[in-house]
Amino acid sequence: MAKNYTLNCSLSMTANSSTGYMQSQNGSYALNITGVDQIATGRIDVAHDGDSTVMAAPGYGRMIYVRNLDDTNFVKIYDGASSAADLIGILEPGQFLMTIIRGTGTTVAKADTASVTIEYAAIEIDANA
């Protein structure tokens, strides 16, 4: 079974003011990943009364993509069990995050007042990636 992968990512952010002022940043990178066990992806309903696991604890680290597919409510993404000290980001409807965390925490999501559907990909990386 294949355990070696190539991950290509790109990001672009543009901020605009109503005055016409605009700033942009962008970047892209590729990771060669060797000998990992976990690739987690899909769409799940995230509960508001408990943590929903996006990816179990990896051996070294992971790249994380999460998008909030709900029309109304926000969802919080955590490195480890939900607590203020472990918050990666808060996603309003339609928003997403992309990050790399070189740490062994479980990735979890928690909704606010009602369950929220998220789209996600969490890709385990090795120490050399």
Added chain:
Amino acid sequence: MATQSLSVTVTGSLSLVDSEGNSVLSFSPSFTTTSTTVDSNIVHTGEILVGTGATTISSASNNKDMIFTFVKNVDTDYPIAVQPDGDVIANLKPGECFFSPVHVDGANDGSTNLDLIATTAAQRAQYLLCDGPDTGIASDD
């Protein structure tokens, strides 16, 4: 009284291919926020030399409730950690970048700054920060 009105557009892509050339997954997300005025104060960008101690990139004017945050390690040697409230939410090796809507004012958080920290020696990073709306979200609930 004047108000600031800001919006962001963020696009991304990720694709994963295995060692046999099979496509495992591919996503191309994007979103654009509506212009926000309530507590939306500032957009700022720059390049900064990040030290091995906390180097703050947020400003006192930022709406700590929601900062759309892009950071890229543009150096060649060592990783840079992204730390709002003292919590690591990204570890970026040279060339890698990150984006998240970041919340830094939770009641139990260690600070109200968005910091970068180089792990071994000073490294250069580029960033773009743009305030989002005051959502009233508490990060510790």
